[in-house]
Amino acid sequence: MSTxxxxxxxxxxxHGFVTDIESDVVPKGLSEDVIRLISRKKNEPGWLLDFxxxxxxxxLTMREPAWPNVKYPKIDFQDISYYSAPKxxxxxxxxxxxxxxxxxxxxxLGVPMHEQKALAGVAVDVIFxxxxxxxxxxxxxxxxxxxxxxxxxxVRDHPELVRxxxxxxxxxxxxxxxxxxxxxxxxxSFCYIPKGVRCPMELSTYFRINTQxxxxxxxxxxxxxxxxxxxxxxxxxxxxFDTNQLHAAVVELVALDNAEIKYSTVQNWYxxxxxxxxxxxxxxxxxxxxxxxxxxISWTQVxxxxxxxxxxxxxxxxxxxxxxxxxxxxxxxxxQQADTGTKMVHIGRNTxxxxxxxxxxxxxxxxxxxxxxxxxxxxxxxxxxxxxDSMLIGDKxxxxxxxxxxxxxxxxxxxxxxxxxxxxEDQLFYFAQRGIGAEEAxxxxxNGFCRDVFTQLPMEFAVEATKLLGLKLEGSxx
Amino acid sequence: xxxxxxxxxRGLTAKVAGIEILKGIDLSVRSGQVHAIMGPNxxxxxxxxxxxxxxxxxxxxxxxxxxxxxxxxxxxxEERARAGLFLGFQYPVEIPGVTNSSFLRLAYxxxxxxxxxDELDPLEFDDYVQDKLKLLDMDPAFLERSxxxxxxxxxxxxxxxxxxxxxxxxxxxxxxxxxxxxxDALRIVANGVSRLRLPDNAVILVTHYQRLxxxxxxxxxxxxxxxxxxxxxDKELAVELESRGYDWVADEYRSxxxx
Numbered sequence: 001m002s003t004x005x006x007x008x009x010x011x012x013x014x015h016g017f018v019t020d021i022e023s024d025v026v027p028k029g030l031s032e033d034v035i036r037l038i039s040r041k042k043n044e045p046g047w048l049l050d051f052x053x054x055x056x057x058x059x060l061t062m063r064e065p066a067w068p069n070v071k072y073p074k075i076d077f078q079d080i081s082y083y084s085a086p087k088x089x090x091x092x093x094x095x096x097x098x099x100x101x102x103x104x105x106x107x108x109l110g111v112p113m114h115e116q117k118a119l120a121g122v123a124v125d126v127i128f129x130x131x132x133x134x135x136x137x138x139x140x141x142x143x144x145x146x147x148x149x150x151x152x153x154x155v156r157d158h159p160e161l162v163r164x165x166x167x168x169x170x171x172x173x174x175x176x177x178x179x180x181x182x183x184x185x186x187x188x189s190f191c192y193i194p195k196g197v198r199c200p201m202e203l204s205t206y207f208r209i210n211t212q213x214x215x216x217x218x219x220x221x222x223x224x225x226x227x228x229x230x231x232x233x234x235x236x237x238x239x240x241f242d243t244n245q246l247h248a249a250v251v252e253l254v255a256l257d258n259a260e261i262k263y264s265t266v267q268n269w270y271x272x273x274x275x276x277x278x279x280x281x282x283x284x285x286x287x288x289x290x291x292x293x294x295x296x297i298s299w300t301q302v303x304x305x306x307x308x309x310x311x312x313x314x315x316x317x318x319x320x321x322x323x324x325x326x327x328x329x330x331x332x333x334x335x336q337q338a339d340t341g342t343k344m345v346h347i348g349r350n351t352x353x354x355x356x357x358x359x360x361x362x363x364x365x366x367x368x369x370x371x372x373x374x375x376x377x378x379x380x381x382x383x384x385x386x387x388x389d390s391m392l393i394g395d396k397x398x399x400x401x402x403x404x405x406x407x408x409x410x411x412x413x414x415x416x417x418x419x420x421x422x423x424x425e426d427q428l429f430y431f432a433q434r435g436i437g438a439e440e441a442x443x444x445x446x447n448g449f450c451r452d453v454f455t456q457l458p459m460e461f462a463v464e465a466t467k468l469l470g471l472k473l474e475g476s477x478x
Numbered sequence: 479x480x481x482x483x484x485x486x487x488r489g490l491t492a493k494v495a496g497i498e499i500l501k502g503i504d505l506s507v508r509s510g511q512v513h514a515i516m517g518p519n520x521x522x523x524x525x526x527x528x529x530x531x532x533x534x535x536x537x538x539x540x541x542x543x544x545x546x547x548x549x550x551x552x553x554x555x556e557e558r559a560r561a562g563l564f565l566g567f568q569y570p571v572e573i574p575g576v577t578n579s580s581f582l583r584l585a586y587x588x589x590x591x592x593x594x595x596d597e598l599d600p601l602e603f604d605d606y607v608q609d610k611l612k613l614l615d616m617d618p619a620f621l622e623r624s625x626x627x628x629x630x631x632x633x634x635x636x637x638x639x640x641x642x643x644x645x646x647x648x649x650x651x652x653x654x655x656x657x658x659x660x661x662d663a664l665r666i667v668a669n670g671v672s673r674l675r676l677p678d679n680a681v682i683l684v685t686h687y688q689r690l691x692x693x694x695x696x697x698x699x700x701x702x703x704x705x706x707x708x709x710x711x712d713k714e715l716a717v718e719l720e721s722r723g724y725d726w727v728a729d730e731y732r733s734x735x736x737x
Contacts, residue, residue: 421574425534430571432555433531433564434585434641435592444584448575448624 026083032056035183038083042152042186047163055172055182062176068339069368069400070308072244072281080246082184082217137201146230147192148203151219154190161192165223169252169289169316177248177310178285181217185250188218193228193259202458204233220251224259226292231262231458244272244307249284257292257319262300264457265313269305274363276335279307286313287343290322290351298325299342300456307336312370314343317351317379324353327453332365332397341371341402346379346412355386356452361397368400375412382412391449392422393442421449484509484649484680485530489541491705492529499525501705502541507649507680514683514691514716517702518724523684524568526702527653531565532558546648560592562648566638566655568684573625578637581625582607582644589645610643614670631658639670646674651682656690668693688720701727 026037035056039049064075141148147158154162172182189205205220224230247269253261263286272279282305288297299313309332315324326342344353353373361367373384390399401418423445431441447454447466454462485507492500499522507513515523529536530543532555543550545563553561573581579600586606587597598606611618614636626634635655642650652671656664671681672694683690691699691713699716701709701724708731709715719727 424571426571427573429531429533429555430567430573433559433567434581434645435556435559435588436584437556440584444576444580445573448573448577451575 024084025081028081029078030056030080030082030184034082038184038186041083042155044155045159048155048166051167051172052183055179056184058173059176059179059183062173062179064176065310068310069366069370069402070310070337070339072308072337075246075281077180083186140200144197144200145194146197146199147190149190151185151188151190151221154221158190158192161223162190162221165221165252165254166219167252169254169287170250170285175285177283178250181219181248181250181285185217185219188220188249189222190220191222191230191232193222193224193230195225196227197225198228199230202231202233204235206235216245216247216249218249220249221254222252222261222263223254224256224261224295226257226259228256229260229262231264233264233266233458235266235268244279244281246281246283247306249286251284251286251313253288253297255288255290255292255295255297255322258294259292260296260298261288262298263288263313265299265301265303267301267303267305267309270307271305271336272307272334274334276307279336280305282306282309282311284311286311287316288314288324289316289318290324290348291318292322293319293348294321295319296323296325298323298327298456300327300453301329301340302453302457303328303330303338303340306338309336309338309340311340312342312372314345315353316345316347317353317382318347319351320348321350321352322348323351325456326353326355326357326371327456328357329360329450329453330358330367330369331360332362332367334363334365336363336365338366339368339370341369343372343374344384345372345374345376346382346384347376349378349380349382351379351382353384355384355388357386357388358450358453359388359390359399360393360446360449361390361399362393364396366398366400368402370402370404372404372406373414373416374405375407375409375414377408379409380411382409384412384414386414386416387452388416388418389449390418390420391446392420482509483507483544484546485682486544487541488543490526490529490538490543491540492525492536492538494525494536498539499536499705500529503705503707505700505707507682509648509680510675510677511697512675512681512683512694514685514696514699515702515707516685516688516699516716516719516724519686521702522705523686523702524653525705527565527651527682527684530558530651531555531563556588559647560589562589562679564642564645564647564650566635566642566650566652568654568657570626570629570634570638572627572629574627576625577622578625579604579607579621582621582641585641586644607644610640613643613673614640615666616640632660632663635659635667636663636670639667643670643674646679648679649682650674650679651684653684654686655683656685656687664690665693688716691716703728703731 026034032053035052039052138148170178173179191203193199222232253263255261269280269282290297297315301313303309313326317324324344330338330340332338341357342355355371357369359367359369369388371386373386375382386403388401392399399420403416405414407414423442428438428441454466483506487503487505490500490503491498503526517523525536529538538551545561550558583600583603586603590597608618616636626637629637655667659667668690675681683696696713699711699713700707709727
């Protein structure tokens, strides 16, 4: 690879600082006692503790999945702390009482925690290590009946809703990391949109891992009642450590009749250094259930961080005429590994799904798309269109596509298109011969490549995502 | 007419992948002139064009080149382009996902900026580009397609000439601008180039066949063989080459060297 390309893809991580703040961390290790301790710290009701213990007991019987196309040393689950919270002196009544050190952290990250400074029209929930620090715009959302709060608050204030939907999309024993999350999850976001309400603003959660030896296990649950609409965005960063940290989240979405949920992610966890030391293991289960007729769930993700990414945001299309969408840009550099994609499970009649996946690999990274399209026996006239494109930068990286298609109904139409391209010396020379330098050329090529996905992001975040990809790839041209 | 030397090549040698391809080229191009460089396959014509533009695969091993009186080789490929040196590619590269219009505008504005002239916003640029499209008899829908992606051979070549028309370089080096063109496309490309001939600029046509020279009359015709210019003449030489082939020129050169 030329030095021009090499310099272009070497860009330092800008969120890698550690906040010096006193934390309440439980000792490393996992057992029923630890789970009981977490549950007690959070003053949880008995049914939730039972949910955790059931998940834990199931987890003990499970094995880590070996099928992903990623390599990493065996994780010692007893060497992780499962709870870490910034020590609060007392219960917070307003934002003004938040530890100024925390406020500075999020200011540095560009996350608005003060409502008056917040991006107009975006409500933010902030999760620092294991707990939710603050949720903005609660009042305004409450006026239209939208509940947007931390998961712990939801358990306290809306137990009937949480109990009804928790585990209804991702059951406690669903998969190894999902079960682990169900056993030890500490906080996350909860969102409930009542019947017929179009959520008046974008909802956003910002996740930050700060402590070196803690894992982050958050749980997000979004329920959209009949005829409602919500657009939701999550962002994530973490400090640089030379050890790996585990992030095993679960996100559950439920869309009832005629409801629509749009879920967007800009993931920028620390990816490790250029030698592959450190970085987050991002092992996440995300699934949406289109339970009602004409319901729609749309996942859009821009994945740029993490040492290893293992996630398949999925849609179960149960209701007739339900629509599932998955738009993804996954960029890997240096020694990053990504095995990501989606599952579209068609159960209802006339269900439709669209998959657009753009993988970009640079350095010595490895980027795999893995996707399942399953058409059930009763899914008459189901349709799917998948498009998986890979782009290689340099000649030491890899791209793979693993599409799985299972069709049990002969009226289904399933299409799969795939392509692989490469930013080559010759393309850069062509740009150069027209006066355009390598940095601008690469950014133009990448933006063109990702256009179909970026247009799906909410406006502000499309700009952010474009910038983020630029940062990941830009550098001094030499 | 300001008749000045645009390009001065002296004793240029260059290699690719360790093999010497150019073995000492001398050439002087003045403003207002058209030079044709002809020769058999593998004679080094395309290498010469790419070396001038700064292709990273080629290593200059000797000689020097002045472009408008300044050393060419101490400049990067993009600096050469901004200074007014244009290479029309023999095999234009496809750039999926990048529209022709955004590519052309970025190229235009970059070159304009380097010349200290105003850049054009998308609307102004659209007006500018529509005139150029007419000149080359090209469909405006062309602008919304990805750069060269899925273009026919003729469309790719026309797109190169469109870029030439838009960027208005001082020195245009057109590498096999006529290869793969049917007779209509050839006429359109040739007319486009002819109309872009100005007293202040110059054109180097690298070509295997004489047929392009029926439309664009060169001031000089050079024959290249084994990395050297072995004969220079006027447009009659091209006609002679068409009927007699290249071998006699090489024989003549060898007997001259032996003498």
